[in-house]
Structure formats: C-alpha cells, structure tokens
Amino acid sequence: MFESISDKLDSIFRKLKGKGLLKPEDVEVALKEIRMALLEADVNFKVVRDFVDRVRVKAVGNEVLESLTPGQQVVKIVNDELCELLGSSASKITLSPNPPTVIMMVGLQGSGKTTTAAKLARFFKKEGRRPLLAAGDLQRPAAIDQLITLGRQIDVPVYSSRDTKDPARVGQEALKKARTDAHDILIIDTAGRLHVDDALMEELRMLRDGVSPREVLFVADAMTGQDAVNIAKQFNDRIGIDGVILTKMDGDARGGAALSIRAITRKPIKFIGVGEKIDMLEPFFPDRIASRILGMGDMLGLIEQAQRSFDQKEAESLQQRILGDSFTFDDLREQLRKVRSMGPIENLLGMIPGMNRAKNLQVDEKEFVRTEAIINSMTRKERTNHNLLNGSRRKRIAQGSGATVADVNRVIKQYVELRKMLKMFKGKKGLKIPKVFPF
C-alpha cells in the first residue's frame, strides 16, 4: 500500500514534535517529499517549482501548533496553498442575460467532450431549463450519431447537419434553431483537435466568432501528464477559455493536471466527470482535489456521501435498537443497503486516506448481494432471533438463497460478532456509535 504524503511527513517530523518553530532544514526535507508527491501526481514541473518556493516562504519560521505534529503542520500549509491556487470555492456556469446562453466544448481528442456535453445538457434540464445540443464534431466518424444517441437518452434535442463540413455553419444554424424554438441553453460539441493543429484551431476560432459563446469550456482528461500546461495554454491563447471540466476523475489519476491547468490559465475548474453514466457530473470543490493530489484521500467527499445515505433520525433509532440489544438481521440488511447505495465500494475506498492507491484492492460487490440474499431467505422470526437458526433452518436458507450452508454460517457468525462489538460500544460510556459502520 502506498504511504500517504502525510504519513511520510509525519515519520520525518516525529522527533520534532513540540519543538516550536519549523527550522529551514526540516522544511527542506519535507519540501522534497512534497515535490515528489506533486510530480508523481503529474503536476507540471514548473508549477511544482513555483509552488514549492511559495510553501517554503510560508513554512519556515512557522510555529508548530500544539494540536498538530510538524508533519501535519506542513501538510496544512501545503493544503491551504493548494486550495488557494485551485480557487477558494466552487464556481458555476454563468448564464447569459439574453438567452440562449451559448456554451462551447473544446479540447483534445478523447478528452470526453461529447459525453460531457450531454452530461451538461442533462444537468441544465434537471434545473428546469431547455437545453439544445449541437453536433459540431464533423471530423470523427459517427460523432454526430453519438451525440444524437446521447440526446435521445436524456430527452434533449440535438441539432445536426450532415450536409456541411463547416462547423461554423452548424453553430450558426443551431443558434438560429435555439432562438426559434426558445431554448435557453445551447451546448455546442466540437471535434477534438491537437492544440498545435493550426488549421483546426482556426476553424474553432471561426465557430467561436460566429456564435459568441458565453462560456468556452475546456474539457481535459484528469490523466493528462506534463503536457497539460502546453495544451491548456494554447487553447486559452488561441480560443480563450472561461472554465475547465476535468473528466475521468473516477479513475485513480491523482489529477495533478487540475493544478497545472489552473496555474497556467487562471481559469476555474467548474465540473468534474466521475463516471461513464450520463448523470455522473459533479461540481468541482478545490479542497477535495487538493487532498487527492497529495494522496490524502477525499474524506470530505466520503463524509458527505455517507450523510446523504444515512439520515440523522434513522441513525438515532438504530442507536436505540443497538443500545436495547435488539440489533437484528433486518437492521444488518438495512445497513448493507445503505452502504451499497453510497455508490461503488471501490469509489468509497478510494476516498479513504492511504487507500486510494492501494494495489490489488478488490472488493467483491457480489458479497453484499449474497449476504442480502441470505438474509432475505430467513423468516421474519429468524431475522429477529438468530438463536432459532438450527441446522435444518440453515440448510433451508442456503437453498432459498442459492448459497451454501457454509456461506450461511459465515453470515451468521459475522452477525453474532457484530452484535458483540456493538455491545462493547454500549458498555463504554461516552463512546459514540459511528453512524457508518461498514464492517
């Protein structure tokens, strides 16, 4: 398992605790680790250098707070600095006072423009707006079909024309259509192009001039390496971008490109793509990316997702039942469903510090399904009183759930152990039962 940067720094600084000021040579050691972590996360070399310089100035002579270890202290400075660089809060798409608001998607081939255009259209539709998509990618085979198919899935109309090879014309025709059909948002997909392809960049500029977009969104792959700065700079210089969407953030890329792009263009990152499904677009929160780049996991995201799935009242009533020693199989099943409803288990684990780059991390989601099936095959009485579960009942449950008796035994054993553990919580005064307990 990969050590997180904060673990590493802590081991360096362990001796220093309570020493007072951070000394330059201590900071230098820490900065070396930070530099490495940022480079491994694909933050551009030059951006790293500037960044490390800034942290150095802030860290030297900084007093180590009693509550923090020196390692944590440096991480905090780094984290604050990263957040500041990434922008302090989430920023939104600005809408034009005179609809339609025209949004143009630009970027390299394969960055995810077409999918993101559809995701964005769905986002606006959910907000009660009337988006129109325009198929401006006339280069890639079947790109128009792709957008039409996606449009159908989300029930958003798509303007397309197969008679022209000129995207500027498609843009203007789409704008006309958006006006006559009273769409308040027009999202134009464009062909992926290399930032060094003069002809295609010129074509993009013509399209832009024809439709005067309110927002030009630069779509970038979160896995992009050192070249992110060149790419972003070229698109910004030649076309002018208003914001960035970072795609494929559901992988294990650390997303250092976010920092590079932001540092070069100073333009905000507005959304991140977190999955292939059409609803998987999320607003961008700088603080979360900061900890991800440093390899510290996204605890905030995890907590928020847990809060979404577990409401306060339910948690309290569960607590009551546990304290009353009546945690049943029904409760267990409920918990399993909650954990699963938080999304793919792997995504969750990825947010836990130190786990995000764990190698060979395999969670068998089927295990959850199997356990639930076994509980479903119990009678109501059995679910509240596990002492009833004798051999023949276990056999019946195994048959009913398509599992083996050994599987059933294992689930029962886990349940009994969980009860024991919960009783221990009860025994200790002042110990709060965690709201989430994925066992």
Add this chain to the structure above:
Amino acid sequence: MGFFDRLKEGLSKTRKGFVEKVESIFSSRPVDEESLEELEETLILSDVGAKSAAEIVKRLGEQAGKGGIREAGSVREFLRQEMVSMLGAAQPLVPFGERPFVILAVGVNGVGKTTTIGKLAGRLRDQGHSVLLAAGDTFRAAAIEQLEIWADRSKAQFVKHQSGSDPSAVVFDAIAAARARGIDVVIIDTAGRLHTKSPLMEELKKVKRVCGKAMHGAPHEILLVVDATNGQNALRQAELFNEAVGITGIALTKLDGTAKGGIVFAIKRELNIPVKLIGVGEGIDDLQDFVPADFVRALFE
C-alpha cells in the same frame, strides 16, 4: 514520404523541445550538479517519470565522474544510447503463425482504440491480409457506427451486434465467422474502461476467455492503447490491464502533439511491456511500427 521522415515529422515537436533543451543545458556548462538537475527536469517534463529520470541522470553523472563525458555532443550521444537500451529491441506487431490471428485492443476511455484499429486494419489490408473487425464496444453511443466507417474505409469485413449487447457474444461470432471465411486477422474493439473498475475488468477477462473458446490459443495479441498525453497514470493503466488480461504490446497514440510520450520508458522499465505501434497523425497511414532506435534517433536528430 518514407517511414523515417514521417516519424521524424510526427515527432518534430517532441524533438525540438527536448533536444534543444539538452543542447542548451550542456553547451555552455560542464556536466555538474546544476546542469544535471536541469536535465532531470527536462526528462520529467517529457513524462519520463521522476524515477526513470533520476536513474538516467545518475548514470550520466557517474560517466561524467569517470571523465568520459565533457561536452554537449557526448552528453547527447550518451543519452541516446541510454534511452535506446532502456527501450530494448524493436518488437513489431506481426500477425504470424495463426489463422485467423486474433488481436484484442483494450484501454481506458478516449485513448483512440477505435481509430488505432481502423488504421491497423488499413495497414494490414495494404500488406495483403484479409481483415475482419469485431465491434466489441457495445457500450458507448455510436461506437459501432464509428468502427463500421473504419471497416468501410479499409475494406475490412465487419461483425456487429446491437448496441448494449454482450461484447463476448460479438467476439465469439466474429472469430467463428473469420474461421468460416478463412480470414487472416481479426481485430476486436472493446469499450473503453478505467482500469480501476473491477466489474468492467471482469467483463474484459470474460471477453478474453471467450476468444479462447472460439479459437484455441486466441487472442494472440492483446494490445493496450495508451494516450501519449497521459502522464504517470498510464503506468497504472498498463499495470492493471496487464494483471487482468496480460498485455503483449502497447500502441502509443497522439504522438503528433507536443506530448512526449516519455511514459514509454517507465512502462518498459517497470513492466517490461514493449511498445509495438505508435500513432503520429490523423491519417490512415500514420500508424507506425515502434522502432526504439529510430524513435530515439528521431528525438535527437
């Protein structure tokens, strides 16, 4: 335009940045700590990766210490040799020994799998092989149509099912059809998937298993398509795809931009998987065999 010229042209941006930088570092200064640090920086900027860069620089420093390397010319020569030896011998993709020869193309989303397959089909057709393309990406909207257009362009045969159907079924049918029709090469497209999504990686394992059922020993080549603009994550992609299905070669795409594709060195170093093909342009002819010596020479000339 010959092969070498095209490669050189495709890599011109890479070459310009990298070589000029190397020249400028060592033209006026001796090989010392400062200049070596700058070289390390240049290597990292090419996505070579911090580890590989440190290794190259260390060896250069050692050589300089022995007194073997003094000025820019010999630094360049040393780097060239070092980088060629890191990449090992050329291992081109040659459909040989089996009929049909089954190639499975895999990779994360948006790296250029379908395009690479289209170009590869064109190349194999030019070499006189009969080719059949299998539309195994049944997930992404219009992926089937995209591959079908490439099949038309390269005059390859084409087997598809409906969008949303089981990719393994398409693959089975495609190989069965190729055997019945006496086709030389089958190239299978698959849906892009992030290497961290285990259900999707399981699906890929199944596709591979089904290949083996349709024809003993298939697939004969499992090609991981990697985007040259990707950074260190490409190494993770290679690692996890390799664990899941066993990668036999890499196709490196989008080398015609300013991206350096330096991750090739890290992949070879850490996993010993050879790069077999590189994409240096949009045209159907812009897919080339990867020849390490030429690749590095094009960088330095």
